[in-house]
Amino acid sequence: MLFSRVRGLPVLTPGAADRIGVVRALTVDAAAGRVTHVRIGRGRLRGQAVVAWEALGAVGTDMLVVRSADGPAGAPQHRDLLGARVLTECGEERGTVLDAAFDPVTARVETVLTTFGEVPPGLLLGLGDHALVIRTGHHR
Structure with missing residues (x-):
């Protein structure tokens, strides 16, 4: 899956499929060669959520489903890979x-x-x- 295709995908909760927001960016640990977190835009007034990759229940070509939208304490600083x-x-x-x-x-x-x-x-x-x-x- 391409990073560029993930940006903008809706992020939903399981079950009721409530929309949390949309994917704004993926945080990468380049040395480990893996995606570690998803940055979710919740709207202009609601800010952003940060979810660990392991907190995702499903990743599809048209949406992501998270088990919990509560951001982890101590999420790593985000640096955008795209455009770097x-x-x-x-x-x-x-x-x-x-x-x-x-x-x-x-x-x-x-x-x-x-x-x-x-x-x-x-x-x-x-x-x-x-x-x-x-x-x-x-x-x-």
């Missing part, structure tokens, strides 16, 4: 992140699509405020 600048560990520019594919069951990142091509998850080192840092395999 890509740098190697040596500081070389490697384009910009266009999209990323992940497995909706395991939350594992399968590939990161950049303006320079695909980056496999094994090359991801970290995602910070400045850029997504990737391993090149070359050492200085």
Whole structure:
């Protein structure tokens, strides 16, 4: 599933299928190569909820279902993967992140699509405020 296709999907509760909001973003632990949290927009006056990936009951192409919409204490700071600048560990520019594919069951990142091509998850080192840092395999 692509990150870009998840944005904007409705987020529902199980059973009554009450709408909580819509997916605003996915939080990624780049070093671990997995999605950790879902950021849910609840509307202009209701703010945002943060839900751990493990709190999801189902992930589909047209909606997400959460078991609980209560945000976890100590949710990690969010840095958006989409649109992030890509740098190697040596500081070389490697384009910009266009999209990323992940497995909706395991939350594992399968590939990161950049303006320079695909980056496999094994090359991801970290995602910070400045850029997504990737391993090149070359050492200085």
